[in-house]
Every structure is written in structure tokens, then in C-alpha cells.
Amino acid sequence: MAKVLVFIDNPGASLKKSSLELLTLARSLGESAVALNGELSDAVAASFAEYGVGTVLRPSVQDLDEFLVAPKAAYLAAAAESTGADIVLLDNSPEGKEIAARLGIRLNAGVVTDVVAVDQDGTARKSVLAGSYNTACKATTAVSVLTLKANNVVPEPAASPTKPVTTTVEVPAGSTAAAARIIAREQKVATGRPDLTDARIVVAGGRGMDGDFGPVEELADALGAAVGASRAATDAGWISHDAQVGQTGKTVSPQLYISAGISGAIQQKAGMQTSKVIVAINKDAESPVFEIADFGIVGDVFDVLPQATAEIKKRKG
């Protein structure tokens, strides 16, 4: 049976949904262990047991967060060696991918990013070229390193819980010597809305919102959706850069993407065209976004969005 190691970085008080997805996938592929960085709260320990984790590894040092990725990769490489892992799974965040990148070199292991599914033989499925191809990729090395996109696995606890054993992994000395140091960190204020990358519904606004994201946010809240934006809107400062969807922003594939006042440039499409259903509102009937919309409305966002919001509130009572 394959040995699978899952990296979980600073879970805080409880495991995120994407971490539960990693644990579920790991268990489906073999015997699972977790390499943890950060605190191990009681709730997190309970989730590990519930999700069938056999071993929980923790680093011998506490300062991994003070550096950019390199020492975390060194820790994870040591953890993979000590557990004899065949597959290492990480989340698909920018940092997850970078740790995977360095880990791959340390373990002489092939790395596949943006994975949506893994077959029993370790073949990974992913889409490339902005969602225009579905591919199957496999590491040809003894160990493979995979980063899993959120929302592609349904979290499911194990049939019977485990009693995970906790051990410490010695982080190799000198792994911080050539690492960039984080000298300041500013926390951002949480919006209270769902996370853009794994929201079921996204309402996104573009230059057509003309400085007023209110109608986008109100529709998003009526639908319980996350707020997205085009680069034109984030560059103008109407909304935080974190909301940008596209080639240089986030890639999303929600059940529903509502595009409002966005023309549908190739870089914007790169981040949203794998959404299940796309709705577009734009006053220009020639906008390229209509080429990919399941339901398109040629109209003014300042008429259509508030009317839809009011109607949803009315129907939901």
C-alpha cells in the first residue's frame, strides 16, 4: 500500500475544508501521515483521528514561519524520508506550490501542480492552457509530489477513527542559512464572505462598475457568494487585489460565476472559464464574455444587479 504524507501548515483552531480534502484523498491512496507545522490543537488532533491519519509529525524547531518556504521544504523532505512516503500532498496555494517545487528537487521527485484528481496508480489529472485541455500526468520518479486544487474532493471521515502517533522530525541544520527572512507581516481584515477560491458562487465586477462595487457586494451577500473582480477594477483600487480573478489573480471554478461589467479579456477568461454556469451582464452586446456565457443579459449593471438582489430577497423571504 502506498504511503502518503500530507503537509498541513498552521491549521489554527480547526482544519480548513481544503485540508480535509487532502486527508480524504490521502486515505483513498494508501496509509496516511501528516507533517504539521504550527500548533496542534485538540480539535485538529481529533480531526486527524477522524480522518484516519496514522502518524502526525512535527518539526524540531518553531521558527519555520519566519522564513520564506525553503526551511519548510527542508522539514518536509526530512519528514518524507522518515516516513518513506511514496506520495506527498500539499494544497495548491502559491506557498504550497513553492514548497512542493523545492521539495521536488530535494527528493529527486517529480512535481505536479493544480491537480484535481489522482488515480490509484498515482496518475494525476489537471487542466492546462487556461482550462482548454484536460491532461493526465505522472511522476516517473520513486516519490511524487502533488498539489491539490480545492473543491475537487468531497471530505469524508474514515470508516473507523485512528489513534495517531505523534513524533518529532529533526529539521536539517543550516536550512535557514540561505533563506529569505520575513521581517514584517500585516494581517488583512477578513471580509466575512466565503473564500474566493472555494466559493460555490462568485459575483465578479469589472470596469463597468465605475467605482461602485455596492451592487456586486449586495448581490453576492443575497446569494451567499464570494466577490471577484477584473484586473481593471482592482487596478483602479475599487476593490482589493485579493479579489482579482484571472491569469495573474485567482483561478476559480464555482457552480455559478456572475460577471458584471467585465468585457471578458483572455486573461480574465483564464481564471473563470471552467465555472459550471456563467452568467454575464454587459451593456455591449459585442463583448467577448457573451461567447462563453450560459445566460447573457445585454443591459446596465446598475439596473440588473439591484433588481436581481431585490427579487432574490423577496423569494427567499
Next chain:
Amino acid sequence: MEETLKIVVLVKHVPDAQFDRHLNGEGFTADRSESILSELDEYALEAALQLAEARGGSKAGNQVIALSMGPSGAVNAIKKSLQIGATEGVHLTDDALAGSDAAATSLALAAAVRHLGNVDLVITGMASTDGETSLVPAQLAERLGLPQVTFASSLEVDGNRLTARRDADTSSETVEATLPAVVSVTDQINEPRYPNFKGIIAAKRKSITTLSLADIGVDPAQVGFSGSWTTVTNAEQRPPRTAGTIITDEGDAGIKLVDFLADQKLL
């Protein structure tokens, strides 16, 4: 006056995303017939030029070397970089490089950077617009044993100390490292300049060095299809999305939108 810098900018020649892009041939590699300088690498070049100019530019001895690994056409990405302002170009090309994955690419690029010698900074784009993995910068840093400062949205160099800002979802970070280092920059860092007439003329006199694997001491078996650690076993084109129903607002489109969502069970 600050000390001069020798900067390598990694520029990739990629299929133009304005056209349909295809995977074909051995190992489902990207068709490179309609290719351009990856637009995200223009931000890396601009960042390098700004650092060099702040130190007196090429006249003062600062070097901005555009390095591209790829088949013969990749020289066009180098030429464009020279027109924009790079001081010289290096084209790493060898038939044995075909099919290299990120691990093999980073191995070859690391050997090329070592071959150039005394490099203070390697600056790359945040991702290639074809591979889109962002693996190369981190793997290059690991291979060269250098600090990695990735996704920089600002970059300053003072003596041998580098400071950068990174914006993550829940926090913004200020990061510090010593040179030499590998830095990748985002599209938030600057406004890349366009080549102007003077630049296009000047580029004609700039040198482009061609390097083979033998020149940089890399065994062909370590790169290309044979040296890669991943393989693509299948690739299928997704059916392109087609347009659905398009209506024109006649005063009730908001209601019709909600009807559509209800039909699709999305409410």
C-alpha cells in the same frame, strides 16, 4: 554611487494566448508556432532595468542579461528583451532540451547561470503563461542554493541586501534576503515599458550568445524527455464553451436572471 549589478532576467518564449493553443506531438508539448515573449516576463525585465538605471545603467557597468531556454524561435524573446533595454542576450538551445519539465528546465537554467558567473540577481516572471506552474523560480533557487524571494510586488536593493513585499490572501509580508538571490515578480510591481525606435536600433548592435548543453557542462540525459521527472500520458482538448441564451434588458432582466438561477437550482 551604489555598486553595479549583474542581473540575469529569465525570459520565456511562449504560445500567444490570443490564439487557440494546442498540445501535440511527442509528450503533448505546446505548439510554439505563434509565440511571443511571455508577457509576465516583461515585468521581470522592467524590474531589472529599473535597478540597473538607478545605478547608472550600462554605462556604469550594470548588466541586464536576458536568458532564454528554448528552440530556435526563442531568440525572438531575447531580441524583444534587447529592444526593451536588456544589455545582452543568452540563448540556451539544444535538441536534447525538448520536453523538459520544470525540474529539468531548472537544472539547465541553473547551469547556465553558473556558467555566466558572479550573478547578483536572477529575476523571473511570476509564472510562464503556458506552463503556469511557478515551479521554475523556486526550483532554480533550490538548485543554486540561493535565497528565494517569490511573488514580489515591490523590490529594493541596498548594497547586498534585498527587500521585497509579498501580498498573500490573509496578510502582506516584508521579506529580506542577501544577494545573490532569485526573485520572481508579479504584475503589480511596475508598468513595463515598450520598445521605442532608439531601442530597436540599439538592439541590433547588442550581442546574443548561443549556448549548448556541452557549453554549460550538462549531460543531455539529465534534461529533455529522458531527464524529466514527470510525463504527460494523455491530453484531451475540452470542448470549447458555447454561447447560451442572450437577452436584452427590457426592464425585467433582473427577474429573468433569478428565474434562470431558480431553473438551474442555484438559488
